[in-house]
Amino acid sequence: MRTRTQQRQPARRIRRPASTLPGGTLVAGADAWVAARVTLANPACNLGENQHCEHALVDRELNKALYGYEAMLQARFDGVADTLQAVAALPRERGFVAQAQQLARSRLGCELPTSMLEQPWIAGLDMPALYAHCLFEMCRRSVAQARDEQRGWLKGMAIDDDFITGCGYHTLDVTPCADGRLQGVLPFVLRIAPTSDAVVLKAYAGALFDVELDMADWTQRELAQRLGGRRDARYLKMAVYHYSSSKPSSEGCAAHGSDELAARDAAIDRLKQLRGGIAQAFGEGLGPDLLLLGVDTDLDAIRVHLPDAKGEPTSAPTVDAARLYRETLAMPAEQARAHIAAAVDAAAGQLRSTASAGMKTLVARLIEANLSQIEFVIQHHEGRYESLGHGERFVCVGDPIDDLQMRNLYYFAHLDTLEEGAACVDVGVHIFEKLNLSRGFPMPVIVHFSYASVVPGARERAIERGERVLAAIQSRYRERIPAGMLKFALCVSDATGTERLALVRECGTVAKVAHGEGMDS
Amino acid sequence: MRTRTQQRQPARRIRRPASTLPGGTLVAGADAWVAARVTLANPACNLGENQHCEHALVDRELNKALYGYEAMLQARFDGVADTLQAVAALPRERGFVAQAQQLARSRLGCELPTSMLEQPWIAGLDMPALYAHCLFEMCRRSVAQARDEQRGWLKGMAIDDDFITGCGYHTLDVTPCADGRLQGVLPFVLRIAPTSDAVVLKAYAGALFDVELDMADWTQRELAQRLGGRRDARYLKMAVYHYSSSKPSSEGCAAHGSDELAARDAAIDRLKQLRGGIAQAFGEGLGPDLLLLGVDTDLDAIRVHLPDAKGEPTSAPTVDAARLYRETLAMPAEQARAHIAAAVDAAAGQLRSTASAGMKTLVARLIEANLSQIEFVIQHHEGRYESLGHGERFVCVGDPIDDLQMRNLYYFAHLDTLEEGAACVDVGVHIFEKLNLSRGFPMPVIVHFSYASVVPGARERAIERGERVLAAIQSRYRERIPAGMLKFALCVSDATGTERLALVRECGTVAKVAHGEGMDS
Structure with a gap:
């Protein structure tokens, strides 16, 4: 078997677009995407040399669009340091400001604040200030252009308001870790539309959300339901911890000393506190449904901890997306989907889980959505992210x-x-x-x-x-x-x-x- | 007419009890109370030399009990400085600790921390530390003994859970200024039982409450109502600003530069923001009812600003307790009560106020309760507090x-x-x-x-x-x-x-x- 480095080497693509457009201009997803045949030490897809990792349930069009979007954002943000390095290299003589602005316009698509370029020679250019300013500029542009730039994938998200409502939930309150590696958890890892009204995202170091603040959110959204005459839909709280399968002791969750079990247990405790708190304050049975997810940040593969007979997440993960990817790889779509549903049902049955039919449907959809992300990492990141850390x-x-x-x-x-x-x-x-x-x-x-x-x-x-x-x-x-x-x-x-x-x-x-x-x- | 100082002089009583009990031991209210015949520059009761300020609607038993409680607390807290001054005067020789503890036991009813008395001579006694410790101790004792010590007046409060509910409110959310002179506003000034479940007290400098936090409180209590199947009761938000009639430009509200009108207007703005915010976020008509009160901290007399035709508090005060005290002083109880109700009705009518019958009942009761406090200040504080300031x-x-x-x-x-x-x-x-x-x-x-x-x-x-x-x-x-x-x-x-x-x-x-x-x- 080839080493991890050997596996990565031949496939590593240079991301910088050769076009004359400013870095980070969205080009059609298909052009930016190259179908990859990979053989990787990825537990989801550890096959023979000539097998394809192409799962019937994977939304390849969506992956293509997401990859195009990701590559564009990477290029846009990479452009900041590259451009400023070039600006720093310009001779500071008459014409410097015009040359610098020309560079900024062509590469970043914006001008730099003239006052910063006109600093007297003795002071020099404040590069950290220019860097931060340009980064903020790229953020604002990415948000301002989001509607256009996300058009290719936002509507394709597997989980949106209608689906969440269909599962019997009025709110999906998600707390991942504050860690940057989790900041793609909604659109990428779980294929949840981040702009959904039903979705509330609150990241905390170690996924240690604020119980009182969550209770206030629960209260607000439950009241809105009741004022609207709706009484059946429920609130779902989902915590997402993370770990690194390649470097478990150094690239896991910093807030928990890179200890996967500590991260998991802390999230379980917090979830129980929230549910117990609401039940005690407002009445038994009113607390939110609970779900715990673990993400391997090397692969973006998820594990789901279903609620047990008391409605509390189990310590042992009960459904594993990477394993289900492997198990269902050769199956046609409907068979694979049935297999996943059966796996979720079986796990819930074994636990005598309190999970409703709606929650099981949601979990099965989360798994199916995650299969697309698993293959996204296989196809576009050689099975395992090159940069495992921050x-x-x-x-x-x-x-x-x-x-x-x-x-x-x-x-x-x-x-x-x-x-x-x-x-x-x-x-x-x-x-x-x-x-x-x-x-x-x-x-x-x-x-x-x-x-x-x-x-x-x-x-x-x-x-x-x-x-x-x-x-x-x-x-x-x-x-x-x-x-x-x-x-x-x-x-x-x-x-x-x-x-x-x-x-x-x-x-x-x-x-x-x-x-x-x-x-x- | 005698000067304010002359008026005060003959009646000033020494508060320190002559008994051998520790300062601040509750003695029967009646013993601590001396009926006073006063002639004062108090707008409520500015009568001839030989007239009595005894209003038929005043609860004199309650006043007696409150005065006994107030005098006891004053003595208890006064005892701290007096006792420590005596401790400081003790010779620091062998036997000092025992003597100090004897003093503390007899005067404060507690011991001092021995470690603090055993400080080496070179360090001396840390008097500020002893002072703060004893003060905290007196607070904790006052709270621990509250049930016994407040028995005489707590049940006599004019406004309690039943009354508030009867007026159609599930919550009476009161924001006075953070100013110490307002910290007796519930049990003394308004005769509202501070331990009522329906009452929420949140003091802020200048009565500038936190709109978002109030919205969260509203949400929580409205949801609890609906979960309990109750839909008719409402939430009442009441802000209380203050001013000083004797020294308007120096002893008013510090947060508003002792400017009465600024204090009033800021409170009105905040109330409107809260009501508008809830209406916008949850639906028209759902915002809380609003009430604005002004307190003259020299006299503890209140003014009520009723809501106008839009439900927003008027700038001009519409009902004035000191005036109503004067107008009704000679009347028998039922006539006085009818006069107050008529005054509230007339004021509401003139404004085309949105005030419900329940709110008008509550306002009339607040006025009636305040008559007792007006007379309390007349009888026990010579018509105007000796200490106008902090x-x-x-x-x-x-x-x-x-x-x-x-x-x-x-x-x-x-x-x-x-x-x-x-x-x-x-x-x-x-x-x-x-x-x-x-x-x-x-x-x-x-x-x-x-x-x-x-x-x-x-x-x-x-x-x-x-x-x-x-x-x-x-x-x-x-x-x-x-x-x-x-x-x-x-x-x-x-x-x-x-x-x-x-x-x-x-x-x-x-x-x-x-x-x-x-x-x-």
């Missing part, structure tokens, strides 16, 4: 960015105040010390809060909240992060209107320039 | 202490995190800089959070929250407050059980002592 480009703090979710694009800490969410941000800082600060790159932080414009004053209060969190982060890490290396963009989104990731202000990225001292003026 | 003894941060509410006993900032509540605590620190720190007294802070023991892990999380808030306060005021002058008690109460103001730990009040160095050992 590769986040920025940190998002506050509310989720529904329109921009991808593996390792950012670290996401859901919080209302730093006081409550400091543990999550600490983990993020720890990651960025290694990833960025050690190389002279800044730590870019998007502080993002959603508001409901229909509620009077809500936008102003969201901005106040953001300013508070921003100031608290500055204060907490003043001594830990070198001066000038913490860069912020404060943004807000309107949950009931059209404003998305609107910039309130950047902080630490716009240089002050003394009049008449600019090079080019 | 006189708080400590700060309470977090959740309210239901069992201990009295004018100027403490400053209360309702918050979940210091990050969100810093503005309130800043005002408190500003007050204590003048009141305590300038005289060498510490600023004692009780960090108090309630939890529901029926919710798994809730107590631990309440303690975690308290520790976070405590650490954040230490950090925020490190440079502003001299070292060692910020003293904490972290306490929790069980909202669904019996634990009340249970001490988790004190911080900065227990001295470390080296073995064998104690004076008395």
Whole structure:
């Protein structure tokens, strides 16, 4: 058998597009995709040299579109460092600003803030500030263009509002880890449309969600149901822990010391607390349904822990997508689908699980959806991600960015105040010390809060909240992060209107320039 | 007419009891009460020299019991400084510890921490630490003994759960200012039983409550109603601003620069935001009913701003308790009651107010209850409080202490995190800089959070929250407050059980002592 390195070598493709368009311009998915024949040490698809990993239930069109989108985002964000490196290499003589802007326009599709390029020679260019500014710019563009750029795959998502409702749930409240490797969990790993009204995403370091805050969310959504005269649909809370099958002791969940079992048990405890809390506070049987998922972040393959006879997630995973992929690889679609449903049913039966028919349907769909992602990693990432560890480009703090979710694009800490969410941000800082600060790159932080414009004053209060969190982060890490290396963009989104990731202000990225001292003026 | 000082002089009573019981032992209300014949510049009761201020609707037994309770608490808390002054005067020779403990036992009814008395002579006694510790001890005793000590008046409260329910409300959510002078607003000023299930008390500097947090409370209580099959009762939000009729420009609300109109308008805005927010988020007509009250903190007399034709509180006060006291002073009870009801009706009619019959009944009862408090101040505080300004003894941060509410006993900032509540605590620190720190007294802070023991892990999380808030306060005021002058008690109460103001730990009040160095050992 070939080594992992040998397996990877021949297939590694260069991602940078040869086109003259700015990096990260979406080209038709099909052009960016090359059908791969792979033979990998992937437990889902560990076949003979000449076998194809092509499962009948995999949505190849969707994979193609997702890959095109992923490659485009990668190129767009990669473009920032590449372009700025080129800008830094330009001679700082008359014409520098024009040349730099020309580079930025052609490669990034935007201009750089002229004031930053016009810094006097003695000060030099503030590259960390330019870097953070451009990164924020790419985020905002990705969100602004999301509707067009996600058109190819958003409607193909296996799990959307209708499906969730059909399974008997009014809310699917998902808490993955804050870890960047989990930030593609909705559209990629589980093929859940991240913009679904029924979906609530709240990432926490170690998936350790805030029980009281979850109870408040449950209350709000249950009341809305009852005010609307609906009483049958339920609330589903799903926690997602993660581990690394290749490097279990170093590339697992940092919040749990890379200990898979600790991560799992902590999530189970938190889920039980939430359910018990609601049952006690509002009445037996009212607590949400619980589901626990584990993700192998090397492969994006999931394991599902079904609820047991008491409705609490089992410690042992009960359904394993990689195994089901292997078991059903040769089957036609309907047979494979029946096999999965039977596997879920059998597991539930063995546990005397409280899982409703709707939950079993949802679990079977999650597995089927994950088969597509397993094959996505096989086809497009040679069966196992090249980068097993962290590769986040920025940190998002506050509310989720529904329109921009991808593996390792950012670290996401859901919080209302730093006081409550400091543990999550600490983990993020720890990651960025290694990833960025050690190389002279800044730590870019998007502080993002959603508001409901229909509620009077809500936008102003969201901005106040953001300013508070921003100031608290500055204060907490003043001594830990070198001066000038913490860069912020404060943004807000309107949950009931059209404003998305609107910039309130950047902080630490716009240089002050003394009049008449600019090079080019 | 005699001057205010002349009016006060002859009637001022010495509060300290002559008995041998520890200060603050409850003696029968009647013994502590002296019927007073007063002639005062009180707008409620500005009569001829020989007229009595005795209104037929005033509950004199209740006033007697409340006065006995107030005098007892005053004596209990006054005892702390008096006793420690005597301890400080004791010669620090062999026998000092025993003498000090004897003093503490006889005057405060408790012992002092021996480790603090056994400090080596070179260190001296840490009087600020002893002071804060004893104050915390008196609080905890007052709460522990509340059931006995409040028996005389708690059942006589004019407004309790049954009455609130009878008016068509499931919740009476009250936000006064955080100012100490408002901390007796429920049992004294409005005669509302502070332990009522229907009553929620959340004080904020300037009565500027947190709209999102209030929306969450509304949601929680509305859902509980619907789960219980009740649909008719409503939620009433009541904000209470304050002003000083004697010194309007200096002793009004500090958060609004002692500007009565600014305080009123800010409260109206906040109330509108809450109602509009809920209507928009959940549906028209669902927002809470609104009521605005103003309190003259010199007299404890209230003004009510009824809702107008849109359901929003009017700027101009529409019913004035001091005026109604005067108008109805000579009437028999039933006639006076009918006069008040007619005044409320007429005011509502003139406004085309949306106030329901229930709200009008509640307002009339609030006025009637306040007549008792007006006369309480006339009889027991010579018509106008001697101390018009701040006189708080400590700060309470977090959740309210239901069992201990009295004018100027403490400053209360309702918050979940210091990050969100810093503005309130800043005002408190500003007050204590003048009141305590300038005289060498510490600023004692009780960090108090309630939890529901029926919710798994809730107590631990309440303690975690308290520790976070405590650490954040230490950090925020490190440079502003001299070292060692910020003293904490972290306490929790069980909202669904019996634990009340249970001490988790004190911080900065227990001295470390080296073995064998104690004076008395």
